[in-house]
Amino acid sequence: QKEVEQNSGPLSxxxxxxxxxxxxxxxxxxxxxxxxxxxxxxxxxxxxxxYSNGDKEDGRFTAQLNKASQYVSLLIRDSQPSDSxxxxxxxxxxxxxxxxxxxxxxxxxxxxx
Amino acid sequence: GAGVSQSPRxxxxxxxxxxxxxxxxxxxxxxxxxxxxxxxxxxxxxTYFQNEAQLDKSGxxxxxxxAERPEGSVSTLKxxxxxxxxxxxxxxxxxxxxxxxxxxxxGTRLTVV
Numbered sequence: 001q002k003e004v005e006q007n008s009g010p011l012s013x014x015x016x017x018x019x020x021x022x023x024x025x026x027x028x029x030x031x032x033x034x035x036x037x038x039x040x041x042x043x044x045x046x047x048x049x050x051y052s053n054g055d056k057e058d059g060r061f062t063a064q065l066n067k068a069s070q071y072v073s074l075l076i077r078d079s080q081p082s083d084s085x086x087x088x089x090x091x092x093x094x095x096x097x098x099x100x101x102x103x104x105x106x107x108x109x110x111x112x113x
Numbered sequence: 114g115a116g117v118s119q120s121p122r123x124x125x126x127x128x129x130x131x132x133x134x135x136x137x138x139x140x141x142x143x144x145x146x147x148x149x150x151x152x153x154x155x156x157x158x159x160t161y162f163q164n165e166a167q168l169d170k171s172g173x174x175x176x177x178x179x180a181e182r183p184e185g186s187v188s189t190l191k192x193x194x195x196x197x198x199x200x201x202x203x204x205x206x207x208x209x210x211x212x213x214x215x216x217x218x219x220g221t222r223l224t225v226v
Contacts, residue, residue, distance in 0.1 A: 100169065
C-alpha cells in the first residue's frame with residue numbers, strides 16, 4: 001500500500017459546480033496535511049494545509065480532515081476553468097522524518113466551461 | 114530573492130554525461146529540499162538540508178547522485194554518468210523552518226538522450 005493515495009482521475013466537473021478531491025494515507029500518526037495545485041508544466045503551488053480534525057476554509061477552498069478514517073479531502077466551490085490542474089495531496093509522516101512531504105500521484109481536475 | 118530560483122530551466126544531456134542543477138532558495142529559508150518528479154507522478158523526496166547540513170539523503174536513487182549546500186544558501190544537485198531513467202523534473206523547495214509547507218522552484222527538466 002502506498003503511503004499517500006489519490007485517484008488519478010481525470011475528474012471532470014462543469015463550471016460553477018463543487019469539485020471534491022480525496023486522499024487517503026497509511027500512517028496513522030501523520031500530523032500535517034497539504035494540498036498543492038500544479039498546472040501543466042509548472043511547479044506545485046501550496047493552496048491549503050490542515051493540522052487538526054475538521055474543516056478549514058479559505059475562500060472557495062475547504063480542506064477536510066478525518067484522522068480516524070485517515071483521509072483528507074479538498075472541496076472547490078464554484079469551480080472555474082482556471083482551477084483545471086493536477087491537485088497533489090501531501091502528508092508529513094510521523095516519526096523522525098517528519099520534515100519531508102510524501103506526495104500522492106495527484107488528481108487531474110478539468111473544469112468545463 | 115522573492116522565490117525559489119532554479120537553473121537551468123531545461124537540460125538535455127547525453128547518456129553518460131555529468132550534470133549540475135542549481136537551486137537558490139528564498140533568502141533566510143533554513144530548510145532546503147530536492148524532489149524528483151517523473152511524468153504523471155507526484156514529487157519524490159531526494160534529500161534535505163538544514164542550513165549547510167545534509168540531514169537526510171535517503172531518497173537519492175544511487176551513488177551517482179550528490180547534493181551539497183556548502184554555505185547554507187545555494188544548493189547544487191549533481192548527477193554523474195546520467196542514464197535515461199534520470200529523465201525527470203528536479204524540483205527544489207525551501208521552507209523557513211521545519212514544520213511549515215514548502216515553496217517550490219520552477220524546476221529543471223532533465224532529458225537524457
